[in-house]
Amino acid sequence: MKTLSFLRRSFEHGVHPAHHKQQTEDLPIQRVPFGKDYIMPLGQHIGVPARPVVDVGERVQRGQLIAEPGGFVSTALHSPVTGTIRDIGDFRGVDGRFAPAIAIQADAFATQQADAGPALDWQSLSLEDFIEAVQMAGIVGMGGAAFPAHVKLSVPDGVRIRHLLINGAECEPYLTTDHRLMLERPQALLEGAEIMRQKLGAEETVIGVEMNKPDAIEVIKRHIRPDQPVRVVPLKVKYPQGAEKMMIKSVFGKEVPAGQLPRDVEVNVNNVGTIVAVADYFLRGMPLIERVVTVAGPGVTYPANLIVPLGTPVRDVVKFCGGLRPGTREIIMGGPMMGRPIASLDVPVLKGCSGVLVFTEQQTARRKEYPCISCGRCLEACPYFLNPSRLARLSKSRMFDEMKAYHVFDCVECGSCTFACPSNIPIVQLIRTAKDDLSHRKESDT
Amino acid sequence: MGKLVKHLEIGSSPHVSDGASTDVIMRNVFFALLPVTVFAVYAFGTGAALVIIVATASCVLTEHWLCRWTGKPSTVGDWSIAITGLLYGLTLPPDLPLWMVFVGGVFGVAIGKFMFGGLGMNAFNPALVGRAFLQAAFPQAMTHWSAPFAEGRFEHIPSSVLAMPFWEPTYDAVTSATPLALMKFEAEFAGGRELMAGLTSGSVGETCGALILLGGIYLVARNMMNWRIPASIFATVAAVTWAFQLYDPATYPGPVFMLFSGGLMLGAVFMATDMVASPITNAGCWLYGVLIGVLVVAIRFWGGMPEGVMYAILLANAVSPHIDNLIQPRVFGTGRRAG
Numbered sequence: 209m210k211t212l213s214f215l216r217r218s219f220e221h222g223v224h225p226a227h228h229k230q231q232t233e234d235l236p237i238q239r240v241p242f243g244k245d246y247i248m249p250l251g252q253h254i255g256v257p258a259r260p261v262v263d264v265g266e267r268v269q270r271g272q273l274i275a276e277p278g279g280f281v282s283t284a285l286h287s288p289v290t291g292t293i294r295d296i297g298d299f300r301g302v303d304g305r306f307a308p309a310i311a312i313q314a315d316a317f318a319t320q321q322a323d324a325g326p327a328l329d330w331q332s333l334s335l336e337d338f339i340e341a342v343q344m345a346g347i348v349g350m351g352g353a354a355f356p357a358h359v360k361l362s363v364p365d366g367v368r369i370r371h372l373l374i375n376g377a378e379c380e381p382y383l384t385t386d387h388r389l390m391l392e393r394p395q396a397l398l399e400g401a402e403i404m405r406q407k408l409g410a411e412e413t414v415i416g417v418e419m420n421k422p423d424a425i426e427v428i429k430r431h432i433r434p435d436q437p438v439r440v441v442p443l444k445v446k447y448p449q450g451a452e453k454m455m456i457k458s459v460f461g462k463e464v465p466a467g468q469l470p471r472d473v474e475v476n477v478n479n480v481g482t483i484v485a486v487a488d489y490f491l492r493g494m495p496l497i498e499r500v501v502t503v504a505g506p507g508v509t510y511p512a513n514l515i516v517p518l519g520t521p522v523r524d525v526v527k528f529c530g531g532l533r534p535g536t537r538e539i540i541m542g543g544p545m546m547g548r549p550i551a552s553l554d555v556p557v558l559k560g561c562s563g564v565l566v567f568t569e570q571q572t573a574r575r576k577e578y579p580c581i582s583c584g585r586c587l588e589a590c591p592y593f594l595n596p597s598r599l600a601r602l603s604k605s606r607m608f609d610e611m612k613a614y615h616v617f618d619c620v621e622c623g624s625c626t627f628a629c630p631s632n633i634p635i636v637q638l639i640r641t642a643k644d645d646l647s648h649r650k651e652s653d654t
Numbered sequence: 655m656g657k658l659v660k661h662l663e664i665g666s667s668p669h670v671s672d673g674a675s676t677d678v679i680m681r682n683v684f685f686a687l688l689p690v691t692v693f694a695v696y697a698f699g700t701g702a703a704l705v706i707i708v709a710t711a712s713c714v715l716t717e718h719w720l721c722r723w724t725g726k727p728s729t730v731g732d733w734s735i736a737i738t739g740l741l742y743g744l745t746l747p748p749d750l751p752l753w754m755v756f757v758g759g760v761f762g763v764a765i766g767k768f769m770f771g772g773l774g775m776n777a778f779n780p781a782l783v784g785r786a787f788l789q790a791a792f793p794q795a796m797t798h799w800s801a802p803f804a805e806g807r808f809e810h811i812p813s814s815v816l817a818m819p820f821w822e823p824t825y826d827a828v829t830s831a832t833p834l835a836l837m838k839f840e841a842e843f844a845g846g847r848e849l850m851a852g853l854t855s856g857s858v859g860e861t862c863g864a865l866i867l868l869g870g871i872y873l874v875a876r877n878m879m880n881w882r883i884p885a886s887i888f889a890t891v892a893a894v895t896w897a898f899q900l901y902d903p904a905t906y907p908g909p910v911f912m913l914f915s916g917g918l919m920l921g922a923v924f925m926a927t928d929m930v931a932s933p934i935t936n937a938g939c940w941l942y943g944v945l946i947g948v949l950v951v952a953i954r955f956w957g958g959m960p961e962g963v964m965y966a967i968l969l970a971n972a973v974s975p976h977i978d979n980l981i982q983p984r985v986f987g988t989g990r991r992a993g
Contacts, residue, residue: 225670304664381670453986466987537663544669551664571670572663578676578732579774584880584934585674592986597934598978615985623668630674631774637666 218444219457221591223624225381225447225545227420231504231511232384237392239515240528242320246519247299248274248285249309252558253348254355255281260310266293267315271322271497274310277343283356284346285310286495288517290318302541302548302555309556312519325493330403335361338407345489346496346559350481351375351386351450352542354560357482361408363471370474372410373459374401374483376417376424377443377450380543383563385500386480388513390417390424393484394431400487402436408476412437415480416455420445447545448622452477454591466618481562501557503529507536507566516557523553525564535568544571545623578631586625586635592618596625596635603638608645616642679878680733686869687740687924693865694858698748698800699807701815702858708752709743710736712759713784720768734773738763741924742781744859745917745964746788749800749825751817758788778971779928782964789964795823799855801830830855833915834960843907849914856916863914870923879927882936886943887922887950888913894951906955918950921963931971938974938981946970 251257258275268274268287275285291314298306314320328341342358349355363369374397378386390397401413417425419442432438443449443458453464455477462473470477481499488494497518504511509530516525522539526532540547541561557564586596594615602611619639626635695703717735721728729735742762746755762784770776789796800812804827817823833844833854844854852862860866873879892909899906912918917925926932926946933942946966953962 223672225672463987466985468987538665538669539662540667540669544667546667547669548667549662549664549669551662565669567669572665574665575671575675579772581676581679581734581774581929582932582934583676583679583929584936585877587934587983590983593983594985595934595982598982614982615988618985618987621667627668627671628674629671630676630679632671632675634666636668640666 218446218449219454219591221589221593221624222446222448222454223589223627224445225627227445228381228504229384229387229420231382232502232513233387235384235388235511235513237388237500237513237515240517240520240525242289242314242517243520243524244314244316245294245521246288246291246312246314246517247309247521247556248288248312248519249299249301249307249556249558250275250278250285251307252285252354252518252560253283254353255279255359257308258282258285260296262293262310264293264296267291268293268312270318270320271324271495273344273495274312281356281359282343283348283358284344284495286346286497287312288497288519289314290320291315300552300555302550302558304551322494322497327493328490330407330490333407335407341490342486344495345485347482347485347489348496348559349479350485350499350559350562351479352380352546352560352562354558357478357486360471360476360478367471368474369408369410369471369476370412371460371476372401372405372408372413373452373455373470373475373477374413374415374480375450375452375455375477376415376421376480377455378421379418379445379447379449380545380547380563382504382565383502383543384504384513385502385562387421387424389480389484389500390421391427394428396484396487397428397480398431398433398436398438399491400483400485401438403486403490404476404478404483405437410476412439414438414459415440416443416449416459417441418443418445418449447624447627448591451591451620451622466615496559499557499559499561501525501561502563503566504563505540505566505568506570507533507539507568509533518559519556521554521556522550522564525557526553526566532566533568536566537569537572538567540565540567545627546621575632577633580631580633583630585628585630589624589628591622591624592620594619596639599642600633600635600638603642608642611642612646616646619643677732680737682876682878683737683873683924684733684740686872687737687744687859689865689869690744690859690862690920691740693852693862694744697802697852697861698858699804700810701800701807701812702748704752704811704815705746705748705750705755705858706740706743708755709746709759710739712756713739713742713763713780716760716763717768720764729772732773735763735767738767738779738781741859742784744920745781745785745857747796747799748858749798749812749814749823750788750795751823752815753817753819754788754792754795757791758784761787774930776930777975778968779925779931782925782968785964786968798825798829799832800825800827801855802853802861832856832960833911834954837907837911837915838954838960841905843911844915846910846914849911854915857920860917860920863919866919866923880929880932880936880939882939883927883932883943884922886940887918887926887947890944890947891918891951894948898951898955912951912954916954916961917963921967922946925963926967926970928971931974933974933977933981935978935981935983938977941977941981942970942974945973
């Protein structure tokens with residue numbers, strides 16, 4: 209059985225959402241024009257918020273450092289535009305809460321030439337200096353989680369990384385940012401991969417791409433230099449192929465032990481966007497000040513793949529794409545399976561935002577919830593082999609402590625169970641409620 | 655063209671779904687039963703038609719009334735009660751007085767489903783609860799079988815069907831022994847072809863094994879039934895029977911007879927697979943099927959009654975929550991099971 213699933217290049221369970229990528233997969237990445245207002249939340253990555261190093265009224269250059277890491281699990285922020293610091297205070301974030309951010313007013317007459325530093329001589333950097341450089345470049349996991357990239361690079365003593373795995377699965381429907389990056393910047397991807405591989409001391413680079421992107425697989429293969437130990441592995445089209453533990457199972461046939469990290473099976477996983485950002489910083493001196501965003505969904509007039517400066521309000525992005533169509537009901541940041549809905553168009557595009565999806569009534573109609581009929585489809589869908597039906601029932605009865613025995617903390621909230629549930633039970637939401645309650649109680653206990 | 659809304663919706667992820675719906679699943683199970691129902695009416699005539707109609711109506715109306723009475727919105731629209739009603743009708747003898755049919759339906763739904771909390775909460779298959787009640791209350795009427803394909807079965811209504819409540823029903827025809835009764839009391843084994851084609855007597859919907867299997871295949875193909883449950887029941891019954899037949903072929907019938915006689919087909923394909931009352935894990939379903947298979951053979955061979963499918967399934971329903979507690983999926987990245 210193990211051998212068979214290895215040959216199929218996949219993991220067990222999972223779901224098959226309609227991928228809807230045809231809307232944007234053939235559209236080249238284009239740049240949105242600069243606007244007027246930019247908001248850079250200090251906590252747009254997982255971990256400690258960054259600390260501002262600029263004052264209100266100060267003039268900043270595009271690419272200039274505006275906030276330094278607030279701790280080890282934290283990264284730097286750079287100004288996405290040339291302009292003036294308008295305010296440092298609380299602004300509405302993606303989750304609806306007010307959080308500290310730096311507001312920048314772009315200079316209407318600036319050329320917006322990036323203040324890129326010199327290319328770094330990465331080969332002579334020690335591993336510590338390299339990790340610090342990644343942190344100061346503000347690079348985070350660009351797939352959606354926005355986990356600081358340098359933290360993953362700092363492996364404890366005695367742990368070896370043998371494989372650098374690059375995640376080009378892009379299993380979320382609608383999103384085509386990684387696809388376009390692989391097609392348009394294969395050189396940068398392979399350069400970044402080589403930097404990462406050599407610094408990690410890994411033996412090989414593996415790029416996992418879902419088979420629905422044959423053009424990307426082809427282009428990358430063509431650009432691999434003969435002396436570069438890179439292989440491209442086509443993967444079965446299945447959600448969540450891009451979850452790092454699933455991809456490791458698909459590519460190497462190994463299960464990462466529960467509660468452990470990919471490095472425990474000698475693998476380091478990074479998203480395509482993250483690797484390109486590494487190349488941009490070390491070879492071209494560009495810190496992370498912009499990212500590729502897919503704007504798609506039936507509610508958007510002109511779908512597009514865009515390079516968006518960080519901090520750009522969603523309003524400007526949507527306006528550039530021709531505005532919202534009548535019937536728009538929901539706007540999601542990220543993919544439809546794991547993304548977050550936003551309540552306001554004034555929230556900014558962040559480092560972890562891979563898509564802005566505009567859904568109409570047809571996608572968002574809340575369908576009637578029925579009782580759980582124990583059909584078992586959620587168990588068949590869960591890639592972590594949990595029992596979502598049981599977890600949802602326990603959560604509904606507020607039996608949160610009992611849920612720990614059913615491995616509630618192994619749930620990554622991929623949404624497969626809820627996608628498959630014929631009774632339309634909001635299983636992921638129920639699990640999230642329980643996790644929140646449990647972790648808050650743990651905090652107040654200590 | 656819709657109009658532009660002022661407020662955006664905020665919903666928890668995922669924001670898409672595969673479009674499956676519980677009422678659609680239920681509706682399809684109902685449709686899968688229709689060929690069996692049509693054959694039942696064809697084989698047993700007007701009596702069977704009336705029994706099926708009254709059975710379905712009694713279940714649906716009981717659920718509707720109970721919902722109304724307790725001030726809840728009616729749950730008739732989810733189609734699950736329609737399946738219960740139709741299935742219940744298909745397990746009854748063709749000559750059963752209609753008032754009994756009605757009483758059993760009310761009991762099955764009220765006690766077997768509504769009292770547990772309705773859809774999703776019932777520990778037992780409500781159709782079988784209704785039938786078990788009748789079996790206990792009216793053992794004679796529940797074992798009066800009329801022969802199939804009787805002359806003039808469409809021309810008149812059997813007088814027993816229209817019997818007054820609590821009056822002794824009068825039967826037009828003498829009871830015709832079912833294949834299982836012949837096996838048990840006469841050691842006579844009907845042929846497999848005869849059984850599959852539905853040429854024997856029995857409950858209205860249980861006789862034609864081929865059509866039941868067809869409905870089951872349809873549901874499995876549409877991923878609306880866990881095929882492991884019937885597969886496990888068939889395999890267990892066949893294996894156990896085969897072993898006994900090897901030991902004593904004069905007393906014990908062969909696997910084909912056991913699989914296609916009595917209510918085994920209908921029970922294994924449509925009753926035991928009630929999602930609510932069966933285990934949720936695949937491993938649990940295999941175990942559940944084995945349990946039913948062993949119980950069916952044990953009751954048929956050594957019990958006081960010729961047929962045991964109903965009690966086998968009800969007993970396994972009772973064990974099902976314990977199977978679910980015992981068998982949990984193995985969590986990714988662990989050697990252990992949850993729970």
